[in-house]
Amino acid sequence: PHLRRGRTPPGRSFVVRVPRGGGERFAARLGELRGDWEKFDTYVVGYGERFEDVATQFGISRSKLKELNEVEHESEVTGGTILVVPRVSEADRRANLEKAKDELYGSGVDHKPGEALIVPVPDKDAHEEGKRRVFYRVVFGDSLTGVARAMGVKVATLAKWNGLASDAKLHPRMVLQAWVADDWREAKANVRLLDETRILVVTRGSKEHLELSEARTGRERVEYTAKKRESFEQIGKKFGLGKRDVARINKKSPDTVVEPGETIVVYKVVDHTRSDRAEKQWKQLPKAERKKAGATKKPETKADAKPKAEKDDGKKAEASKAEAPPVEEADADVGPVTTPE
Incomplete structure (x- = not known):
């Protein structure tokens, strides 16, 4: 067919x-339809x-946006x-965009x-000379x-930076790190990056990563030293865990017996209201321990801390600004909108 969708391609004569x-x-x-066109714009x-970010930005539900663009699955929509989107004022669009960011x-x-959003990477202290890291x-x-194409890097290099195979399939919500050239600009490339002031970068699988992740569930990672010979089942009961839970945490057999010393x-519950997982574990605790856990206040952890960029003092922040690459006039978060002629 001459046209695959019920409209002509935007931005050019057809x-x-x-x-x-x-x-x-x-x-x-055609004259009658022009009135309808004035209610819509096109958006790159x-x-x-995310598809839902676009929907939120233009004040429309995801299902309606799919219907408007004859989209069956969101995976059809890529960078x-x-x-086609509803026409909204710039002020409303920016307000909606902030809401989308919070989500x-x-x-x-x-x-x-x-x-802050926890972002685990192979090595949080990794560095590439002459390049800047983005997420x-x-x-x-x-x-x-x-x-890789959008960021101007090689596929194999991007995969290596993230500990992935070159043919690995990506899944929504994964976070990739990349080192881009100093003159690369996300606005020009039409790429949406994570705001580094709203994330916490940790080394994947490190003690810091595990502790932060558990703190988010309302639990605390604890090292337990046996005073007498105890099975995983006996130890687990003290913390509301089953023997298989303890085995999985320690990567040992469920029937393991721990020797003195x-x-x-x-994982110990410190805030059972924090997550369903903590609530379930708290209910498995012995009654006496449950009262203690219920009365225990959640200790302040790194997960509660602000990202590093927000902690710096004024002078440090000013220094960072001075060293940062020049900001594009175009707003990287606000994509181009085209009005049909």
């Missing part, structure tokens, strides 16, 4: 074929921009896709409003090839 003898009727109907989706950074597991959150339809790791 010759529309009509049935022979139907020219006059088409011209008359950015790399790393560079042109969507994005609040979508971590057991995340609470105002907390990209994967959305439906993304591939290593597409993300031997140390293992368990």
